[in-house]
Amino acid sequence: MTIELLDSTNVIDTSHAIRKTIATPATEVLGRIANLETRLARSAAEVDAAQAVRYKVFVEEMKAQVGPDAERRKRDVDSWDSICDHLLVLDTSIEGDPEDQIVGTYRLLRQDVAERAGGFYSASEFAIAELLARHPGKRFMELGRSCVLPDYRTKRTVELLWQGNWAYALKHGVDAMFGCGSFPGVVPEEHALALSFLHHNVLAQGEWAVSARPELHRTMDLMPSEAINPKKALSALPPLIKGYMRLGAMVGDGAVVDHVFCTTDVLIVLPISNISGRYLNYYGADAGRFSSAVS
Template sequence: MAEPDMLLNRGRYRARLAASAADVAAAQALRAQCFRSGCTDSDAFDSECCHVLVEEQPGGALVCCFRLLLLESGAELARSYSAQFYDLTALQAFEGRMAELGRFCIHPNWQDADILRVAWGAMTGLVDGQGVQMLFGCSSFAGISAAPYAEALALLRQRHLAPAQWRPGIKAPEVVCFGAEPLREAETKKALQKMPPLLRTYLLMGGWVSDHAVVDRQMNTLHVFTGLEIGAIPDTRKRLLRAVAGGD
């Protein structure tokens, strides 16, 4: 019989919902390792979210985690983590269910691409099961200097800006506006390499971004607001995700 909190069991990895305070603490410890150089990472949003753990099996090592906050519509966006950093007035008109993806991280010692596939498969199952119509969150570039990511940020502006009807406005006191210079082909390849894997996956599925990044000195990251309308995901991509979500 399947465990009640199991979301996906595929090959070397399994994804499950956190079922105890110890599970949440394990996720917080991994987040601290990835985002805060060993300091603790917990906040008031943890108690409002469901937490997903991706573990290696049979050993049970935690290799990836993320949290999801379910909102009934855009009218509830003030409850989200992202609302601290972005003016989300435009998105408040979104009428469908939304889910905020947060604190997504993969253990730095694990480089297997299947980890990301299993995480997205588990996320797909949750999104489908809850009738979510938009997934959103903050994609993070490591560090607070925009210079290493100039090409990546320019590419986001060039190809992936949010539709005007949903575009987040500036709210944070310290932001980086994206460069407007068109990129050459070699620069485009470099730009994609500089993007976090989570953000690249969003974009492959038709996701879009804000026109600026937020400088978060506490987390030592640059945040980029990222949105994905579930109905806009290409059919071929949906089939691949749902095939993974089906498990073994």
């Protein structure tokens, strides 16, 4: 994916536009490009199929550690699955039931739901409560468990996942999104260039500041700013984090090593008001960019 850093003059306040365009989509399909479409899971069977996709990516490919039951069932499952909405990307050209068509997934958790059910997943690694307390009038949404099967890791699929996230955020009046972005491996120093670039250039500050939990905090400030080659640093960033940066996201202070998933995590924070005008126009203030082809 091509990465563009945002010019601060191109960041606009979209909150008013969002409030005026919140509406339930006319169809359950949130977006479509050619044979790919995005929508929420409609059944337990589709959630199960999404968990199977997650298992293929996180366990079989990325070598995450899971318990015996998950290994036997070949499913990535946790307690948050039952309270989240599950965004799907489906390849409708694949014959069979919808469960056979799922090629990508994202897990969405709204603040009101999380507060009733015991909190956000990210709070196990980052001091989310402090961030939320600073914004009592805003609605937050956590994005997590993002994955796409290898053959579908294209710009088209990423665009559809964001189309689904954006349409969902509009429908529920979300003011800010956050979630973990991951680097492979459990040695942060192996990602010194990329982590230091994030620390020096897109660190969340002021009212949006958030840190890794003190007992888990690993410094991201591994290289001085003057030693960083921005072009090389950008090429070293995972595609998901690049995508968030393109939209105007910031990162929290400190990384966390997740030994279960064999990753080094940073917290992505994306206030809706930070979304670049060029991307707001691209996807549409009413999430209509890829929904116009939906019948």
